[in-house]
Amino acid sequence: MCGIAGxxxxxxxxxxxxxxxxxxxxxxxxxxxxxxxxxxGAPEPDECVMRLKVxxxxxxxxxxxxxxxxxxxLASVDERLASLGARIVDRQDATEYxxxxxxxxxxxxxxxxDYVEDVAGAEILSLGHALELVKDLGDASCVAGxxxxxxxxxxxxxxxxxxxxxxxxxxxxxxxxWAYPYNDIAVVHNGQxxxxxxxxxxxxxKGHRFVSDCDSELLAVYTAYNLEQGATLEDSLKQSIExxxxxxxxxxxxxxxxxxxxxxxxxxxxxxxxxxNLVALASEEVAIRSIIDREIETRDPYDExxxxxxx
Amino acid sequence: MAGLAAKKDHLSHEMGMHTEGLLGRSQxxxxxxxxxxGSYRYPDSPDVDFNKRAEIDCATLDTRKINSxxxxxxxxxxxxxVLRNPGSxxxxxxGILHRLNLHIEGSCGYFAxxxxxxxxxxxxxxxxxxxxxxxMAGTIVIEKNxxxxxxxxxxxxxxxxxxxxxxxxxxxxKGGTIIVGGDTGAFSGFxxxxxxxxxxxxxGKNLGDxxxxxxxxxxxxxxxxGVDAVPGVMTDLDREWLTRKLRMYDMYPQQGIGNxxxxxxxxxxWNYDNLEPSEKKLVL
Numbered sequence: 001m002c003g004i005a006g007x008x009x010x011x012x013x014x015x016x017x018x019x020x021x022x023x024x025x026x027x028x029x030x031x032x033x034x035x036x037x038x039x040x041g042a043p044e045p046d047e048c049v050m051r052l053k054v055x056x057x058x059x060x061x062x063x064x065x066x067x068x069x070x071x072x073x074l075a076s077v078d079e080r081l082a083s084l085g086a087r088i089v090d091r092q093d094a095t096e097y098x099x100x101x102x103x104x105x106x107x108x109x110x111x112x113x114d115y116v117e118d119v120a121g122a123e124i125l126s127l128g129h130a131l132e133l134v135k136d137l138g139d140a141s142c143v144a145g146x147x148x149x150x151x152x153x154x155x156x157x158x159x160x161x162x163x164x165x166x167x168x169x170x171x172x173x174x175x176x177x178w179a180y181p182y183n184d185i186a187v188v189h190n191g192q193x194x195x196x197x198x199x200x201x202x203x204x205x206k207g208h209r210f211v212s213d214c215d216s217e218l219l220a221v222y223t224a225y226n227l228e229q230g231a232t233l234e235d236s237l238k239q240s241i242e243x244x245x246x247x248x249x250x251x252x253x254x255x256x257x258x259x260x261x262x263x264x265x266x267x268x269x270x271x272x273x274x275x276x277n278l279v280a281l282a283s284e285e286v287a288i289r290s291i292i293d294r295e296i297e298t299r300d301p302y303d304e305x306x307x308x309x310x311x
Numbered sequence: 312m313a314g315l316a317a318k319k320d321h322l323s324h325e326m327g328m329h330t331e332g333l334l335g336r337s338q339x340x341x342x343x344x345x346x347x348x349g350s351y352r353y354p355d356s357p358d359v360d361f362n363k364r365a366e367i368d369c370a371t372l373d374t375r376k377i378n379s380x381x382x383x384x385x386x387x388x389x390x391x392x393v394l395r396n397p398g399s400x401x402x403x404x405x406g407i408l409h410r411l412n413l414h415i416e417g418s419c420g421y422f423a424x425x426x427x428x429x430x431x432x433x434x435x436x437x438x439x440x441x442x443x444x445x446x447m448a449g450t451i452v453i454e455k456n457x458x459x460x461x462x463x464x465x466x467x468x469x470x471x472x473x474x475x476x477x478x479x480x481x482x483x484x485k486g487g488t489i490i491v492g493g494d495t496g497a498f499s500g501f502x503x504x505x506x507x508x509x510x511x512x513x514x515g516k517n518l519g520d521x522x523x524x525x526x527x528x529x530x531x532x533x534x535x536x537g538v539d540a541v542p543g544v545m546t547d548l549d550r551e552w553l554t555r556k557l558r559m560y561d562m563y564p565q566q567g568i569g570n571x572x573x574x575x576x577x578x579x580x581w582n583y584d585n586l587e588p589s590e591k592k593l594v595l
Binding site: 265266267269271284285286288289295297298299300302303 | 398399400401417418420421436437439440455456458459474475476477478479496497498515516
């Protein structure tokens with residue numbers, strides 16, 4: 001089933017971490033397996049933020065050796081960053097297996113991502129100036145507490161509560177997905193994509209990489225490909241309705257925008273609150289009401305509707 | 312009596328419901344209220360007094376507790392209940408099978424007021440997906456918007472949304488009336504079998520797709536008609552019925568109903584008399 005949510009503050013910042021947590025917690029019944037956030041804070045000039053995991057949570061219970069292995073993998077990541085000329089400003093341990101790097105780097109981010117992910121067990125969850133992508137097993141309160149998201153301030157964010165139906169219950173298969181190798185782009189999705197394998201094979205032939213067997217990842221890679229070809233975010237969203245089969249509603253976020261698309265059958269839910277200073281979307285209105293305690297006007301976007309809102 | 316039956320048959324023919332038995336209570340309201348008199352009650356159904364009034368604050372209650380308290384009040388004979396702070400919770404006020412005036416002061420989530428048979432409900436806010444699903448009799452009036460599958464498999468009663476609704480409104484509708492003050496989404500009236508849908512605004516694509524029977528009235532434009540949905544001829548009876556029904560809910564358009572069009576089943580998909588492939592083998 002899965003639940004998705006998004007919020008964007010226009011012309012201001014807000015307590016995006018707290019707001020997304022409240023929204024996702026109220027959607028817990030739609031998917032208890034994992035929770036993920038893509039939130040956008042204030043970028044530091046000349047700095048990138050990289051969210052990285054070097055093991056799955058379940059790996060940490062596979063013996064004492066795994067902790068030494070994690071240390072080795074991290075050292076290897078540090079070495080590779082240094083060899084590419086990236087300066088590590090700061091590294092925080094979000095968990096035993098997930099880390100947040102602030103780096104200064106002016107080179108090719110795709111090359112950096114590929115080199116870092118070549119380390120065994122390493123997977124970059126996000127890379128960009130403003131994007132912080134966090135995902136783990138458990139509900140929103142649990143994940144937000146673990147990764148310190150309660151006090152995160154920013155302009156916008158998207159999130160996902162996952163009910164695993166087609167792939168494993170692990171961080172790799174959790175949403176959001178980063179649109180590798182594009183900075184600051186993330187996707188969350190509710191639905192089933194029925195031409196996943198055909199589309200995936202086509203994109204793989206064009207050199208794009210997939211890290212999971214989850215159909216939702218296709219939307220991130222597909223968007224990355226379209227942007228690479230010069231399409232705008234709005235174009236890509238519209239094109240996806242033509243080219244991707246199945247039933248889906250998805251949200252996509254960039255450094256300064258939040259977009260949504262709904263499939264041709266309108267089979268997956270979405271409730272939209274749109275006001276002058278705030279846009280909030282969620283699979284169920286109860287999520288929007290968790291952050292707004294006054295009476296509100298909401299509506300269900302129709303089939304094939306596409307929207308892009310900018311900060 | 313025979314005359315009345317013949318007149319009833321004639322009216323139902325004229326409204327495109329010529330296969331309807333018109334056995335449900337609310338379906339008969341327009342035609343022969345006096346015959347049933349609304350006297351039917353379920354066994355052990357509570358006898359309520361509309362002058363007895365109570366309120367439930369739903370802010371800290373989950374759905375199960377809200378519905379349990381509602382039943383407790385009704386068992387004590389309370390006939391008018393106000394639900395405050397419903398907070399878009401799901402499945403509020405489902406399965407009420409007796410008379411009740413219920414006022415919901417806010418918005419509801421999914422499956423609000425499903426499986427009703429008798430109560431009159433007003434909802435000040437909006438509702439999520441599948442409001443009024445399988446309702447058999449009664450009225451539900453929503454002041455704001457509604458989600459998809461509004462009135463799915465409706466069997467009787469009046470389901471009214473003064474705002475706009477999502478996709479698949481009246482899917483599998485088997486009777487009763489759905490009224491939408493604004494727009495409706497794609498596939499509205501999909502596979503409807505009986506009853507009426509009134510849309511005062513526009514409709515999405517495939518309006519009335521694969522409808523077996525029943526009638527759709529639309530004041531705006533449909534993006535497209537579905538398979539086997541065809542324009543019908545508006546009769547005086549249609550106009551009279553629309554006027555009465557829309558006035559009942561204070562929804563009669565300022566410009567009148569002259570622009571309202573009628574959509575009915577073309578019945579080209581009807582193939583009930585055809586043999587199944589396995590049966591053909593037997594015959595041949």
